[in-house]
Amino acid sequence: MLIQRRALRTVCDALERQAAVAIIGPRQVGKTTIALEVAEGRKALYLDLQSPRDRQKLADPELFLSGYEDRLVILDEIHRVPELFSTLRGLIDQGRRRGRRTGRFLILGLASIELLRQSGESLAGRIELGGIRHRKPSGRRPGPDHGKFLSYSRRC
Ligand SMILES: Nc1ncnc2c1ncn2[C@@H]1O[C@H](COP(=O)(O)OP(=O)(O)OP(=O)(O)O)[C@@H](O)[C@H]1O
Numbered sequence: 001m002l003i004q005r006r007a008l009r010t011v012c013d014a015l016e017r018q019a020a021v022a023i024i025g026p027r028q029v030g031k032t033t034i035a036l037e038v039a040e041g042r043k044a045l046y047l048d049l050q051s052p053r054d055r056q057k058l059a060d061p062e063l064f065l066s067g068y069e070d071r072l073v074i075l076d077e078i079h080r081v082p083e084l085f086s087t088l089r090g091l092i093d094q095g096r097r098r099g100r101r102t103g104r105f106l107i108l109g110l111a112s113i114e115l116l117r118q119s120g121e122s123l124a125g126r127i128e129l130g131g132i133r134h135r136k137p138s139g140r141r142p143g144p145d146h147g148k149f150l151s152y153s154r155r156c
C-alpha cells in the first residue's frame with residue numbers, strides 16, 4: 001500500500017504539470033483504483049468507455065466534454081475509443097486559451113504500441129504518459145499479496 005500511495009502522489013503531481021495524464025498498464029493492475037482515489041476530494045467526472053451508456057454520452061464528445069472544463073475528466077478504457085485523442089487535443093487547446101492549463105484529463109488504458117502511437121501523435125506536448133505494473137514486494141518471497149503492489153513510473 002505504501003507503493004500505491006507513492007503512485008498516487010506521482011499521478012497527482014503529473015496532473016499539476018500537464019493537461020492530460022495517462023496511466024497505461026495491463027489488466028487488473030489497479031489503474032481504476034488509483035484513478036478513483038485521485039478523483040476523491042476534487043471535482044471529477046468518471047467515464048468508463050467499456051460501458052455502452054458512457055460511450056453514448058460521448059456521441060458528440062466535443063459538445064459533452066466542453067461542459068466539464070472545470071473538472072478532472074477520467075476516461076477509463078480509452079483503447080475502446082482511440083479516436084477520442086484528437087478531440088481531446090482540441091479541448092485542451094481551447095482550455096489553454098482560457099487559462100485552464102493543467103489537470104484536465106486522466107486517461108486509463110491497456111498498454112499497446114498503437115495506443116502509445118495515437119496518444120503521442122495527437123497529444124504531443126499535452127500529455128504525460130506513465131506505466132503501471134505489478135511489482136513484487138522486495139526482499140520477500142511472493143506471498144498472498146504478490147502482484148498487488150503497484151509501481152507507477154513516468155515514461156516521458
Ligand atoms: N494497491 C492495491 N493493493 C491491493 N489490491 C489492489 C490494489 N489496487 C487495486 N487492487 C485490487 O486489484 C483489483 C484490480 O484493480 P482495478 O480494477 O483498479 O485494476 P484495473 O487495472 O483497472 O483492471 P482492468 O484493466 O481489468 O480494468 C481490484 O480487485 C482491486 O480492489
Ligand SMILES: [Mg+2]
Nearest residue numbers: 031032033076
Ligand atoms: Mg479498470
